[in-house]
Each structure stands twice: as C-alpha cells, then as structure tokens.
Amino acid sequence: MINILRSFLEFLSAGFYALVFSCVYLMTTVSCAQSVTKVSEKSEVSTPLISFEVVGDSVPNPLGGRVGVAQRGEKIIQTRDGQCTLCHAIPGFKGQVGNLGPLLEGVGTRLTSGQIRLRIINSSLLNTQTIMPSYYKVQGLENVDPKWRGIPLMNEQQIEDVVTYLVSLKETQK
Numbered sequence: 001m002i003n004i005l006r007s008f009l010e011f012l013s014a015g016f017y018a019l020v021f022s023c024v025y026l027m028t029t030v031s032c033a034q035s036v037t038k039v040s041e042k043s044e045v046s047t048p049l050i051s052f053e054v055v056g057d058s059v060p061n062p063l064g065g066r067v068g069v070a071q072r073g074e075k076i077i078q079t080r081d082g083q084c085t086l087c088h089a090i091p092g093f094k095g096q097v098g099n100l101g102p103l104l105e106g107v108g109t110r111l112t113s114g115q116i117r118l119r120i121i122n123s124s125l126l127n128t129q130t131i132m133p134s135y136y137k138v139q140g141l142e143n144v145d146p147k148w149r150g151i152p153l154m155n156e157q158q159i160e161d162v163v164t165y166l167v168s169l170k171e172t173q174k
C-alpha cells in the first residue's frame with residue numbers, strides 16, 4: 001500500500017516538474033523570438049549611412065572624417081572570412097587566394113585614396129556588372145538576411161582603415 005502511495009506521489013511530482021519545465025521553455029522561446037524581431041526592426045531603420053560626395057571616379061573625403069589606421073586595415077583584409085582574399089592576392093597573405101580581382105600589390109601607386117575609397121564603398125558605381133561586393137551600401141541588395149538589413153558590410157571606420165592600408169601598398173622599384 002505504501003509503495004503504491006509512494007509511486008503515485010512520484011508520478012505527481014514528475015508531472016509538476018514537467019509542467020514547470022515546459023512553462024520556462026515556452027517563456028524563453030517567446031521572449032527570444034520577440035527580441036529577434038526587435039533587433040531586425042531596429043537595424044532596418046537605425047543605421048543611416050553617412051552621405052559622401054562622388055567626384056569623377058573617386059570619393060575624395062574620408063567617411064565621416066574618420067582617420068584610418070593602416071595596421072587595422074591590414075588585419076581586416078587578411079582575416080575577414082570570405083572577403084577580399086576570395087578575389088584578390090594581397091602582399092603577405094599566406095592562405096589560399098582567388099584571382100577574380102586584380103592584385104592589390106602596388107594599388108597605392110596606381111590609384112589615389114579617393115579612387116580606392118569609391119571602389120570599396122560601391123564598385124558598381126563604376127562597373128554595374130562588377131562581382132565585387134559593395135561594402136558601404138544597404139539599398140538595392142538582394143537576399144539579405146533580415147537581421148543584417150540596413151547594416152553595411154563594413155562601417156565607416158573599417159572602410160577608412162582599409163583605404164589607409166591600401167594606399168600604403170606602393171609599387172616597389174625593381
């Protein structure tokens with residue numbers, strides 16, 4: 001008799017725990033889902049890009065007046081997964097590189113900082129068919145995950161860091 005009573009009580013308490021567990025589970029999933037929608041709603045409206053002036057084939061002024069740091073730019077280029085080195089060979093980069101884009105060695109001699117800036121901001125302004133991603137653009141893109149909508153691939157500071165690094169890649173005299 002006592003045994004029956006005990007297993008009945010165990011059965012009851014297991015049910016109680018299951019109930020508590022499913023409540024907690026439900027509460028967290030619902031609130032998580034809510035916070036995800038909040039983030040994506042926010043990112044669509046809250047990150048306006050800084051406006052910039054295009055002169056010929058260049059953007060002469062640093063975005064937002066930021067001052068680039070070459071070392072940081074080098075790091076961005078060398079480490080950013082699946083980005084520049086997918087298409088460009090870069091001096092000092094040891095990993096596998098693609099050759100869809102021109103070598104970036106000596107680019108600081110071939111192009112001015114403004115010309116480099118425009119090509120990173122939005123290469124399609126020069127070549128509508130380009131395969132190079134626009135790193136500072138949020139409109140007119142396709143298949144963007146809702147949580148990244150309104151957020152450019154690089155922010156103003158990252159663009160300036162990369163520009164400063166590329167400007168430092170001068171043609172070496174042979």
Ligand code: HEC
Nearest residue numbers: 083084086087100101102107116119123127130131132133
């Ligand atoms: C999917 C391939 C691809 C990726 C990724 C890419 N580029 Fe390019 N890039 C190109 C191509 C192709 C060109 C040649 C011009 C054109 O077709 O628009 C180019 C041109 C350039 C130029 C002008 C070079 C010159 O000598 O005229 C610069 C500078 C440049 N890319 C920098 C970068 C940087 C920095 C990154 C990463 C932040 C990057 N690219 C990522 C494909 C790519």
